[in-house]
Amino acid sequence: MSQELRFDGKVAIVTGAGNGLGRAHALLLGARGAKVVVNDLGVNLEGLGVSSAAADAVVAEIRALGGEAVADYHSVAEGEKIVATALQAFGTVDILINNAGILRDISFAKMTEEQWDLIQEIHVKGAFKLTHAVWPIMREKGYGRIIMTASGAGIFGNFGQCNYSTAKSGLIGFAKSLAFEGGSKNIRVNTIAPIAASRLVIASGILPEDVHAKLASEHVAPLVGWLCHEDCQDTGGLFEVGGGFHAKYRWERSQGRVLHTDTLSPELVRENWERISQFDEHSVHHVNGGEGFQELFARLDSTAKGGNQYVDMEVASNAVSTLETQYTQTDAALYALAVGAAKDPLDETELLYINEFKDEEFRVLPTMAVLPATQVFLQAIKSGKPSLEGLELPFANGLHGEQYTEMYRPLPPAAKLQHTMRLKQAIDKGRSSVSILAIETTDENGVPLFYNEITSFYAGVPGAGLEKVPSTPLPELPARAPDALIAEQTEVNRPCCIACAVTGTRCTSTRTTPRPQATRSRSCTVCAPLATLVVM
The missing domain is CATH 3.10.129.10 (Hotdog Thioesterase)
Structure with a gap:
């Protein structure tokens, strides 16, 4: 067994840690030496009510395991107060896991502005407030690990969750940009899209009850533990995890097609739509937007050598x-006969x-x-x-x-x-x-x-x-008579059949006068066993 990954001396903040995923993350970190701030407002799934019981229970569990932990009961909308709790208790912050979330599921046609705003407030602005508060601390010390919690709904969308999907998609983009800004300061930022029977998932009814045990929240925590460890250098990644399954997502762009602007029209786009939208072995994966732009500009420059709906030069070349x-x-x-090699079949x-x-x-x-x-x-x-x-x-x-x-x-x-x-x-x-x-x-x-x-x-x-390519102009003909005249005539001394030609024997049935009719066939008396007679 490899050496155990430990978090001794590290301080972690886990939001929404009173139940489900947050609780699993907090317990894993606390059991492995981290000092944990267990944040939970104690609200229900709709974000209503306040209770300290959930956070206190998880703190007690960590302490029972021999770890250190304190509870925090602030809303993530007051992220700076949660960070203040960590600084007061432990003096710094090394790890931030943005996990807190609520639901307001409803079809877009019936959604109110309040239902939209509240989801953005908790998921997106809450992550911003926490991250913005710990960012200068991590930059100054040259170390930090941050986790955003997205969702499959944020990757693919989901009916009745326009507000939730938008917020989770926003966290993915937030993390990717932070990964660039924090790279030089050893701040690694990643996002998970968990598949777990958390309180939100159970309440949504997305998963049948018989699969809840297979998708326990505890199955997600090990990936989060690795991403939060100092040995892990991955950053800007999006990971799907659940039930023991672990995978990484990446953006993919089809090979696409450059359409020449001289003939560009909606009809031309329609005619090339299959090629534009096809994903195959020529699809590309860019590490960042700059790389994508460079590849795009290179392809646009390559169209100097041409390309249209009939010829895609960048591919065809x-x-x-x-x-x-x-x-x-x-x-x-046969070829030799066809071009007249047998003017005299007896010629050696x-x-x-x-x-x-x-x-x-x-x-x-x-x-x-x-x-x-x-x-x-x-x-x-x-x-x-x-x-x-x-x-x-x-x-x-x-x-x-x-x-x-x-x-x-x-x-x-x-x-x-x-x-x-x-x-x-x-x-x-x-x-x-x-x-x-x-x-x-x-x-x-x-x-x-x-x-x-x-x-x-x-x-x-x-x-x-x-x-x-400009056409080469025809040379001007000299104003004089031709230097020479060459006239050629179709050879009349042709063999009557292939076999006579290749054996060097003249057929007894050879006609002295070629027939102008279409090609016909009959047996040759000399070489019938060898070939079919061809008479013109």
């Missing part, structure tokens, strides 16, 4: 999509690119590197988007504008390929947009093979907010 494809020697041979040089049965000699045309990248892009079109977060362009409606390819090494006869796709650039073209996707390709072992860029044009997709 960092997004990566990984896909896999593969090709065989047959695929490579051309056979290197079309004869898949000579593995040791087979070659892949370098330009085939375009196809796998295009396949990746076509998959994106089929799915409606390229699996890149932040990119919502209508890819199925895009026009393929440019293709750029770099080869790193000869392609193997067959390979399993791994592609990494990212958005290189998104360009504003007025009423239209342009995207440039960059695709790096390696083999299954990660060896780089080639690189592609696919440029697409999206007519009718406004580019406002994206990067503006």
